[in-house]
Amino acid sequence: MTLRRCRDHVSRQRPAAALQLTRTAEVHPPHRGIDSMFSVSWRRTRLRIGATLAMTVAVVATSFLPQPAYATTYDRGMALPSFAVKPYDYNSQWQGPMDRALSSWNVTPTPVWITKSSSAPNVIVAAQYPGVTWFGLYTPHGSKPGRYFDIKLNSLTIGTATYYFDRFVTQVLVHELGHSLSLVDNPATSQRSIMTYGLDHSLYYVPQQYDINDVNNYYG
Incomplete structure (x- = not known):
């Protein structure tokens, strides 16, 4: 290892389940009258609610996962300090x-x-x-x-x-x-x-x- 001279996104992806739900919610079936329209609209609403809840749960769960405070060590050092x-x-x-x-x-x-x-x-x-x-x-x-x-x-x-x-x-x-x-x-x-x-x-x-x-x- 050498010491050299030089001058000194986290993309948050939606969980797969939430992503799938959102995509399903965005599908537009053909109109089949008022009852069908209401039914489709309600299904979309439920799907959007479900997607939102899934994303919220995923974000909350992720925030409680153990995160390493430091990750800049390696195994080529001495056994003892x-x-x-x-x-x-x-x-x-x-x-x-x-x-x-x-x-x-x-x-x-x-x-x-x-x-x-x-x-x-x-x-x-x-x-x-x-x-x-x-x-x-x-x-x-x-x-x-x-x-x-x-x-x-x-x-x-x-x-x-x-x-x-x-x-x-x-x-x-x-x-x-x-x-x-x-x-x-x-x-x-x-x-x-x-x-x-x-x-x-x-x-x-x-x-x-x-x-x-x-x-x-x-x-x-």
């Missing part, structure tokens, strides 16, 4: 912003707890990766519960940031760690998410409420 990464050592331009990415997740009201351990199989590496356009890359290995991952930060593309470089580094790593916490790229939501492409890194570089809700929904 608490894990360790291997210690990394970079200059101050990178070390501080990268550490802030870990702590940004740790302070959220979620079960997330990311630590460092020399024996951890999870690796975060910042290096030059020429010939690609991504800023960060999360790659999971193995299956749960023994899954581990590596995260690559591309200094060549991240280095193109002309302002708030430190926040950009933090945003990229927070995003990639989001994948390890089972969050998908570019969720279909109007709410702010650290997983959204093209999010202004000068303002939004830590987990947003939408992301926090997603993590709690998945691991809760």
Whole structure:
């Protein structure tokens, strides 16, 4: 999964039964005198009433169906939201912003707890990766519960940031760690998410409420 730069109807169909009733009501039989006309008119009225009631019941019933609050997680993350990464050592331009990415997740009201351990199989590496356009890359290995991952930060593309470089580094790593916490790229939501492409890194570089809700929904 990669973090890329890009700028950031409901059609309500009538239930089949109601649709059929409406179509039946719209059929115009030949006139057969006043009694027949009255009978046809009454049948039409009953059909229209029935169609209206069917639509109302369907709408009411649908409104009470359980709806998923969040649907932007996937199964390529870690089995648990608490894990360790291997210690990394970079200059101050990178070390501080990268550490802030870990702590940004740790302070959220979620079960997330990311630590460092020399024996951890999870690796975060910042290096030059020429010939690609991504800023960060999360790659999971193995299956749960023994899954581990590596995260690559591309200094060549991240280095193109002309302002708030430190926040950009933090945003990229927070995003990639989001994948390890089972969050998908570019969720279909109007709410702010650290997983959204093209999010202004000068303002939004830590987990947003939408992301926090997603993590709690998945691991809760």
